[in-house]
Amino acid sequence: MTASPGGALLVFAVLTPVAGILLSFALGGRAAERITLALAPIGLALAGFIAFLVARSGAPLVYVIGGLPPPLGIALRADGASATMMVAAALIVPAAAFYARAKFATPDGVAESRGALTFWIMLQAIWAALNLIFLGADLFNLYVALELLTFAAVPLVCIDGRPETLAAALRYLLFALFGSISYLLGVALLYGGYGTLDIVLLGERIAATPLVWTAAALMTAGLLAKTALFPLHIWLPPAHANAPAAASAVLSGLVVKGSFFLTLRLWFYVLPALPMAAPAAILGTLGGCAALFGSILALRQPRLKLLVAYSTVAQIGYLFLVFPLASAPAGGALGWSGGFVQVLAHAFAKAAMFLSAGVLAEALGHDRIAHFSGAARALPLTFLTLGLGGLSLMGLPPSGGFEAKWLMLRACAASGQWIWAVPILGGGLLAGGYVYRILAPALADGVVEVKARPQLSRELVALGLVGVALALAFAPEGFFEFIQIGRPLAGGGAS
């Protein structure tokens, strides 16, 4: 394995936010906010340039840290999938940061405040961790990245210090630890079996032995716990519904995608030699149940943020349909593309919806859906965003959600796996139900009392994010070729 030209950029994509964390922590106070905002263009430029390099060479971009190649050293590797995710993170994190400026400004008269310092540093940490997760090519390095992500996400959940949020954060932390230790155990076994943790080397060496199956089962289950796939969604609804809006947007839009991304890496890159039909069926079943169950519960939530959080539970379910679909011999490429478009569409749409929910809660002083009558006339932009986000969740055109469903259904058809069409279509119908629950009263003739006029800039940030989710519907053919760069051929074939 040798480094590609421009590969050092990969390390800088991780190091830049890390340096931001260290500087912010040392300087404290208002510096943290300024540093985070200053990082935004740098991070976006790095992600964009990396994507450009990957697209230009048509092959993964690799960097060997310290010049010592794996197995002894650590490498970073950017393929089409990771570059896409990095760009998504580089758009959503700055959007959340920009949105959060008003709420997490250090108050006048103090040098530093608890909420502000925590928020800004943890936001950078999430960014650093995500970039590392997308780029990492060493399973232990990825473990450190996962922990970095958890440690950054947990304090964001309880940043306002109410007991409910503390309980939610504690539950999140403990369950995430449960998941990471399970993952780590699998890593230990794989090292014991193959003497390396480099993804590429493992992918070449691994054969279907009991050791590998055990490791795969443990690592997968651990990652599922961190992704909150049904029935492991124990922590997600209270955590995502109680965090401040900007944090929820990042948690729901990006953080759960981090561990999902690793699950994909695990099965499609580390374990391509394993016959995947049975485990893929298990993952697909859990995903399908999640899509239906989460949507049904979203239908019953009295509060907008809880509804949106349960919708995340459902949408995570869709992601896992990528396992049976992309590993099938026929239509695998369609399934893979569909899965990725779903990841992106949900990331942008959900981030936008959480930001809008935040705007709404501040403007109305509550987020009880039963009291929304007429709210759309008071907050037209916010409800436009919620509606368009809902469009994507329902999978109606023109939206990324539709594109994802369309690709996934075609993959179902191509591979003859009809059963997965049930959650895809049924979940869409149920999503229609919960989006209707938000929009129908809001568009009715009632009158709501607006306590504080929302800032236009914050509403526009959310609208911009949802715009990206819609724009995915118009993704050119080249985009799908791009996310296939560096994807190993479907799992299960080799053995």
Place this chain on the structure above:
Amino acid sequence: MSVLPALDVGLALLVVGVAAWTIAARNLFASVVGYVAYGLLLALVWVRLYAPDVALTEAAVGGGVTGVLLVTAGKRLDALASAEVGVPPGRALKILAGALAALVAGALAWVVLTLPSPAPSLAPAAAEAAAGPGAGLGNPITAVLISYRSFDTMLEKVVLILAVLGVWSVGADAAWGAAPAPLRKVRPDGAMILLAQFLAPVGLLIGVHIFWVGADAPGGAFQGGALLAAMGMVAMMARLAEPPRIDSRKLRLALVAGPAVFLIVGVAGLALADNLFAYPQNFAKPLILFIEAFMVLSIAVALPMLVCGPPNGSPK
């Protein structure tokens, strides 16, 4: 020497027994004490596995610092006598959980016992690299930590900083900037003070020693730092030292010093050795010691701050 296997079996039984006690004990405090004992016993297991570095770390962190953390937490929880705990699961669920845990443990045992032979190992690669990138380091573990897998180590220090900030962030808004609560409420008496006065300087010396020899012998930044941290905590328990204010610039600098220096040297590697996180051949050892010195500082400060908890009291 047929005693050794018998001793090994005894040690194993003891470790498992104490672990079971930790889970089964009725009383929270008893289970915490069980865990501290368990940590110390585990250090012995590590010695038997030819892992003196891990044994040092486990003794210092698993037994020592974690012990203080948990005992303090147990005491503070007891002080809040009314803390309501959830109900334990029913018998059926317990049996199910037990059976599943046993199955997973059984599968694990089976896999561990049937690990492939000959075992794959990076030891030869590490030996070979010791002449190159790991130049001048006699302790291969230090070489792995600071050179081959430097990226892990640096990020792990960032994790530590995030944990410190996370711990601070659960404090009250009004207390931000103040110092954490002292480790002991009451003024300690003579014995504790005496212990701290004697032990801390000696421990300090040993900690620095462990760090210094770490390049070639068992020891290194983390082990040394952990020992220093433990000494700092002994001093705090004796109220010879108080936790610093969390907005103190010195404290912040000490915390970020390790990863920051690591990062700077790592980036400088691009200019000096053509690779990020590479060290120029001739300066490898001094550079590594330089980085480690700051890491010791950061660790020695971070661990006690993690134990001390969030800021408490008034900021002014």
Place this chain on the structure above:
Amino acid sequence: MKDVLLVATLAAPLAFLAACFVRAWRPRALGLQFLAPAPGLAAGLLGLSGTPVSVSGLGFALRLDPPGALLLSFSALLWIVASAALWREKAPDARFGVCWLLTMIGSLGVFVAGDLVSFYLLYALVSLPAYGLFAFSDDPEKKRAGAVYLAFALAGEAVLLAAFALLAAGAPQGVGIAEVMAALPASPYRGAVLVLVVAGFGMKMGLVPFNGWMPLNYRAAPIPVAAVLSGAGVKAGVIGLLRFLPLGASMAEAGEALAILGFVTAFYGLAVGLTQRESKSILAYSSISQMGVIAAALGLGLAAADSGAAGDMAFYAANHLLVKAALFVTIGALAARQPLWALALAGALALSLAGLPLTGGALAKLASKAQFDAGWPKNLATLSSIGSAMLMTHFFTRLVSGDAAKDAATETPAALARLWPAVALGALLLPWLFADNPGEALKLDALWDGLWPVATGVALALVWRRLSVPQIPAGDSIVLYERGFARLMALGPAFERADANLRQWPAAGVSLLLIVLALLAAGLEQAAEKVPFR
């Protein structure tokens, strides 16, 4: 020229929509909306003859062929009239205006969509935003109608998405409608596609058992909205069937099944319609019945491998489009004043649906002759004509008796009421301009064929008036569905309890271990299966 107009068909209303988002332009954009469908009208008129035109770009493809062009021109005309009348006096309401434009884009667009994705998008546009034309309200009746409408629309979307995925899977070379339809006869998924297509578009057309939303919808909708939805909106379902039934391929059983479904719908609509008192409901059931006739004809065309059925049924649907829209306007126009000439005109209009000679309906009936040529279909078709005449007479008598629709007058814009004579005449006469051979309809036997069922129907209707038949609640089967739905909703708390239990820590922990063991077992089982072969 044609291709520019084709693009403009969608681009013009889109431009108006965009203008609505600029606050300063909004009033004018809404006021001039009647211009938006003009390019569509032009494109439709030009596209009536000659070879189909295609345009593609941005991942979308547009295609116009003569059947689509006919429906496009009539729809565009309807939208122009409705918009012009509506926005003359209606206070600009952004919610309503945006939904109006979106529905318009979809309604015009489905006739020109050239590939699956475009069709799906435009079909969704003609279905979903229409919710906003009548249901943005706290009025429980309207909310109910809206919810039912949306449920059927979404279910239709889901079914169609599945159908389209199958179509695309059968045609690897592309997702153009022409390509997938060419590949369909050889596709292994033929049967499934057919069922899904009929079910999906059937929901839009109100085929039994998906008919219940229509009466609720039209009752809740103001007159102009009901006019465009019943006229243009429902035709999205018709064009769907026209496009996605493999009419050239012989599929006898499937075709006959569809024909039977169509006739069942036709008579079911007539029967329930006759029990209705409210004029809007009667018109809704008449629509259901007419859509049944179209489905039956298409089914017979499918069975006979008659690809000409598409053109014939497009004409039949186009006639229905104009007449039904005009009938809704009639309700509003005659609510206040009923001069004799107006009653005569209204009567002719109503009976046009039954195929009264000299009206457009007679031409439509003639167009369906090829399908209903002999045997049981012919008899059933005649029977349905008699039934239609009965139903429309019933409608007419309810209308004349005056208590038909209480708020019909207030919800009809004055301009539309003034325009009504022209609208009605247009609906009666315009089809003559577009028919292939209007002379046929003027022959004596054709006149007789048209006249006697109508006369019989009128006579029967007068007898029917004497009977007192209990009223079936509008929406008939909906009541059952709602009951079932309520029962489903009652499961909600059970799901909540299940969720609360699953989110208990021990349950989640056990689940985690179960997942580990399940994955392990799955893997080991596969490994065990492989061993003998190695």
Place this chain on the structure above:
Amino acid sequence: MTPPILAGLVGAALVGFGLYGLICDPHPLRKLLAFNLVGSGVFLVFGIVARRGAAAGFAFDPVPQAMVITGIVVAFAASALAVALILRLAAASGKVTLDPRAWTKRDDGGAR
């Protein structure tokens, strides 16, 4: 029985006990203890792998041992964060239960 095998059995037992405690014990602090037990069991597996990898003049493979050291630090940091949360939760509410039902009784739709 050589130490690696013995340690393997111990590691598996620790993981088993820890998992049981993690699932069944309602007190979060004791869950944390259980987590640490599982953690040390996992580290022992690394230790066995390291010991079995003795080669080229080393009594152990240094890479897994280095990972254990990193892992111990991370586990400690996690424990500290969890303890801080538990203490704060107990102080703020008088409850340390993780039962979701204990926290959802009150309908709060207030602004965040």
Place this chain on the structure above:
Amino acid sequence: MSALIDLFSVAAIGAGLFFFFAGTVGLLRFPDSLTRLHALSKADNLGLGLVVLGLIPRAENPLAALKLLVVWALVLLSGASTAQLIGRALRRGRK
């Protein structure tokens, strides 16, 4: 000479082990915490001292011998202090 040293070592370590044993018996058999503490700390300090004494002649170099002594001293210090602390805690508890 070496035999003599061996003998010395065995004797010292054996004596040390005896004190450990006695201390442990005390820990298990004595009635209350204070007496148990008494048995444990005295026996362990003396026992460990004897073991260290027995090991010193076997040390490879003087530095190692010094280390052994330091170990003993540290255990003495911590043992004594903790015994004190526990004792005081017990007394406070009784009040």
